[in-house]
Amino acid sequence: MVKLVDLYIGRAALLGTIAVWFVLTLLFLVIDLLDELRNVQDDYSTVDALWVLVLTIPRLAYKIFPVSALLGALVGVGGLAAANELVVFRTSGISRIRLALAAIAGTMSITVFVMVIGEWVAPAAEQQARAFKLSEMVGQAIIGGPSGMWIREGADYVNIQRPVLTADRGQQSVDFKDVVIYNFSDEADLQTITRAQTATHNGTNWTLEGVESVRFSAEGATETAIDRMDWLTELKPELLDSAVSRPNLLSIRSLWDYLGYLGENGLDDSVYLSAFWKKVLFPLTVFALVLAGMPFVFGSARSQNVGVRLFFGMTLGGVFMIVSRALEKFGNIYEIAPVLTIMAPVAALIVAAILVLRRSTY
Numbered sequence: 001m002v003k004l005v006d007l008y009i010g011r012a013a014l015l016g017t018i019a020v021w022f023v024l025t026l027l028f029l030v031i032d033l034l035d036e037l038r039n040v041q042d043d044y045s046t047v048d049a050l051w052v053l054v055l056t057i058p059r060l061a062y063k064i065f066p067v068s069a070l071l072g073a074l075v076g077v078g079g080l081a082a083a084n085e086l087v088v089f090r091t092s093g094i095s096r097i098r099l100a101l102a103a104i105a106g107t108m109s110i111t112v113f114v115m116v117i118g119e120w121v122a123p124a125a126e127q128q129a130r131a132f133k134l135s136e137m138v139g140q141a142i143i144g145g146p147s148g149m150w151i152r153e154g155a156d157y158v159n160i161q162r163p164v165l166t167a168d169r170g171q172q173s174v175d176f177k178d179v180v181i182y183n184f185s186d187e188a189d190l191q192t193i194t195r196a197q198t199a200t201h202n203g204t205n206w207t208l209e210g211v212e213s214v215r216f217s218a219e220g221a222t223e224t225a226i227d228r229m230d231w232l233t234e235l236k237p238e239l240l241d242s243a244v245s246r247p248n249l250l251s252i253r254s255l256w257d258y259l260g261y262l263g264e265n266g267l268d269d270s271v272y273l274s275a276f277w278k279k280v281l282f283p284l285t286v287f288a289l290v291l292a293g294m295p296f297v298f299g300s301a302r303s304q305n306v307g308v309r310l311f312f313g314m315t316l317g318g319v320f321m322i323v324s325r326a327l328e329k330f331g332n333i334y335e336i337a338p339v340l341t342i343m344a345p346v347a348a349l350i351v352a353a354i355l356v357l358r359r360s361t362y
Helices: 004-039 046-082 085-091 096-138 237-243 252-264 270-280 282-303 306-334 338-359
Strands: 141-145 148-153 156-168 171-184 190-201 206-217 220-231
Touching: 004 046, 004 096, 046 085, 046 096, 046 282, 046 306, 085 096, 096 141, 096 237, 096 252, 096 282, 096 338, 148 237, 156 252, 156 270, 171 237, 252 270, 270 282, 270 306, 270 338, 282 306, 282 338, 306 338
Parallel strands: none
Antiparallel strands: 141 148, 148 156, 156 171, 171 190, 190 206, 206 220
C-alpha cells in the first residue's frame, strides 16, 4: 500500500522534474532559435523559421527529458533534504532505497506522457518541419508523412517510400528504396507510373534500378520492365538527404517496420536497431539516471545548496551520455549487438546507485 510519505516525495520529484524540464526546453529553444534565424533569406522568412521551431519543440522536449528528470529529482527531493524532512523519514525507519523509489515513481508518472510525445507527436512534427523548411528554401513542394516523402518537380510527383540510412566506417549516407514517379500531362492526365526498387546518384546523374513502368494512352495501358534506366531530374541528392528523418527521430513503430524491411532484403540494419533499442529502453534510462542521482541527495544534502546538486547532476548526466555514445560507436565498429551496448551503461548505473544507497550512511 502506498503511504502518504511516498506520495509526498513522489510529488516533490514530479514538480521538480516538470520545472527543470520546462526551463531546459525553453533554454534550448532559445539557442535553436538563434541558430535557425541564421537561415533566414528571401524565400525563408522569420515567420517560417518560428514555425519550424514550433514543430521541433516535441522532439527537443523528448530528447532532454532524461537529464531533466535527473536534475528535477535532485532539486525536488534535495529541497526536502535541505529542510531536514528526509531526516525525519529516515529516523522513522524508512530506508533510503524506498525513498529513492518513491522519487522515481513520481518521475516515471510523467515519463509515460513523454513517451507518447516521442512515439506519436515528435516524429510527425519533425518530419513536417524538415519538409516545410526545405520546400520554402528551395522552392520545391516537399511533403513528409507516414507514406514516405513526396516531392513535386514540374509534371512529376515523386514518392520515395523508404529512404534508408546506412553507415560505413562512421560515414552515413541515404539510399532511396521503393521510388514511385507519377508523370502528368499539361492537361493533368496521368501518363506514366514508374516504380523502381532503388534510386542512386553517382555524383552526376540519377539511376533507377529494378524498374517497372506503366504508360497510359487512348489504346490502354502498356507495362514494361527493365533492370535500370537513367532518371532525368533536377533533384539534388543533398536536398533529399536533408529531408530524410534520422532513425533517432522515428517512432518505435516506424523503426520496427524498417527493421523488418531491411531484414527481408538483407540490408544493414545497425543504425535502425540502435535507435530502436534506445527508444524501447527510454523509460529504463530515466529510471537509472534518477536513481543514480539519489546518493547526491542523501549523502550530505543538508550542506549542499541547489547549485551544487545541479552541478553533480549535470556532471553525472554528461558522463553517462558520453559513455553511452562511446559504447555505441564501439559496438558499431566491432559489430556488438546494440541492445548490449545500450543496456550496459544503464545496468551499471542502476547497480552502482543501489550499492551506494545501501552502504552509505545518512
